[in-house]
Amino acid sequence: MRKTADAVIIGGGALGSSILYHLTTKGLRNVVLLEKGELCSGGTGDSAAIVRQHYSNEVSILLVKKSVEIFHHFPEIFDGAQVFHNTGWFFLVPPEAGAVFQENMARLQRLGVRTWEITPQEAAADIPGLNTAGIGRVAFEPDSGYAEPYGMVSAFVAKAKAQGAEVLTYTPARNIRLEQGRISTVVTDQGEISTPIVVNAAGPWGKEVGRWVGLDLPLEISREQEIMVEPPADMPPLRRTVSNMVDRTYFRPEAGGLILVGVGHPKENEAADPNNYRRGANQEFVEDTARRIAHRIPALERGKVIKSWAGLYDITPDWNMLLGKSDEVEGLYLSVGGSGHSFKLAPAMGLCLAELIVDGKASTVDITPLRPSRFSDNAALRSTYGGNRA
Ligand SMILES: Cc1cc2nc3c(=O)[nH]c(=O)nc-3n(C[C@H](O)[C@H](O)[C@H](O)COP(=O)(O)OP(=O)(O)OC[C@H]3O[C@@H](n4cnc5c(N)ncnc54)[C@H](O)[C@@H]3O)c2cc1C
Incomplete structure (x- = not known):
């Protein structure tokens, strides 16, 4: 296991693997992904994985459009991997x-x-x-359909590894240490990884990971x-x-x-x-x-x-992901709260979060509407149909 990394991702589901792939593609190659079980062992592995574009808010529509584009080009990008059923x-x-x-x-x-x-x-x-x-x-x-969760995650991970990433399964993150309010170390049973950046992509366990750095994430x-x-x-x-x-x-x-x-x-x-x-x-x-x-x-x-x-x-309270930088902890990024519909958004969300981390700004789609601070800013997203989905 590496002792130092440019970034550590906690969680090997749709989001964690997509972020990993996009970070390495953008040139941040010394990235470690920690997964406590097998890849895809959280919500991603149980997903219906339906890929539809009928959203009612602009940020989700733009993200899903980008994801669909990636799904349609998947075999070209990922060495022939056929994971999307159109x-x-x-x-x-x-x-x-x-x-x-x-x-x-x-x-x-x-x-x-x-x-x-x-x-x-x-x-x-x-x-x-x-x-x-x-x-x-x-x-x-x-242009919509469904995708194969394990196939998608495996393809992201394989390409990311070829581009320099380290992926450790059966290796839970146990704690995150801060130094002067900034991310400094991720603790595992196999040792510690020194890093300035952590991405919390732990899905249903994201709240637990947030607690390690004093956050009470709004996740049910x-x-x-x-x-x-x-x-x-x-x-x-x-x-x-x-x-x-x-x-x-x-x-x-x-x-x-x-x-x-x-x-x-x-x-x-x-x-x-x-x-x-x-x-x-x-x-x-x-x-x-x-x-x-x-x-x-x-x-x-x-x-x-x-x-x-x-x-x-x-x-999350508005049924959309918390995607972006933590305002409270320097070096922490959040990608949690899939709210039952974020498998399809993962390819584009991973790209946008990687842009935010590497370039300081997401340029493919402006993901500020999904910023984790939106609830305290009174800027929760709204959905239609009177349901609890976007
Ligand atoms: C039944 C069901 C049906 C769904 N249907 C659809 C659908 O049709 N279309 C759609 O778009 N979305 C759907 N979704 C939602 C979608 O699957 C999720 O939003 C998405 O897969 C979440 O991915 P994730 O990477 O955020 O989380 P997860 O897949 O849960 O991944 C988190 C990972 O983090 C790991 N982890 C947790 N804690 C630690 C730790 N301390 N150290 C290391 N690793 C850790 C877990 O083991 C897990 O593998 C569905 C979900 C479910 C459950």
Whole structure:
């Protein structure tokens, strides 16, 4: 293990690995990433990893647009790694959300996202057997889809290592030491690393890492469940990724003809301890989710739930990440609070945070709206649809 580094990243999920790759690409090569378990063992590994661009605030739209661009060029940048599935994305919206839908579509189009409205019948032509009852409007994004979390993280890490980074798995950071209020050392069981910069990318454990330097980060942890369904053999394969506001589900194809299904927002948070939570899904959730998806695609009444699991969201008060420099601790950067939707933002967020660290300013997208101090500045972000997502 290196004894000194230009920067230490705590956390080997979507955010930590992306920041690592982008830092080394920008020339900061002596960077160490510490991961307490395997890469992807936090929220990233449990993610549905849906990549859609339908956000309602400008900073998220610009970031996701950049991420989609990176996903589309992934094999060229990362030695042939194919991690993105460009299935296209449908957003099924109930009639009562029509006005907000209209407003958001106009904003997305103005900011250059390729999206347009289609009819429920056109959606059903692409998803044979789709029950169109209750669907008021449908948005289509041809460039969206989903990605493979482990593949993405591995590709970031492999390239970063080739560019000089050190990546240590099963090596938890245990503490951070300050000297005169500045970052000076990261403590691990294998020794200490002297560094002027630490990035807290510890996801649901980010609050714990913040406490080491006296911060009380505004993060709530919620347990989130998903199921995997095997469709009946006579059902045509699902080809599109779908967020369905009508029944509050999201679903997408998975390798082997399977379908991943989760339940969308708004919904209650389920407080969880990241060091001790139930990894399996609850029976009640499995049954309810299977019922919801079978209502929308009736052939799935004959489907089989073959797997279910629970992961963690780390949620900020406005459901957007804390991304930027800490005002309290010199040399500390925060990249926590993914709030259940930041997998897709990770490629662009990593780039922007690396720009901030190396150049003093993020030039690809201005990430000041995500600055950790925004809550005390009374500048929390707002989202639409009355839910708790951006
Ligand atoms: C069920 C579920 C579904 C989701 N669906 C979507 C979706 O469809 N689309 C989307 O965009 N987003 C989705 N998300 C959200 C998205 O997956 C997360 O926002 C994102 O992956 C978070 O990445 P991260 O790197 O911040 O955190 P994590 O992936 O949690 O990574 C943090 C890492 O830090 C490590 N760590 C913690 N403490 C220490 C320490 N002391 N020392 C060393 N390492 C440490 C952990 O082991 C972990 O690997 C979903 C999340 C869940 C749980």
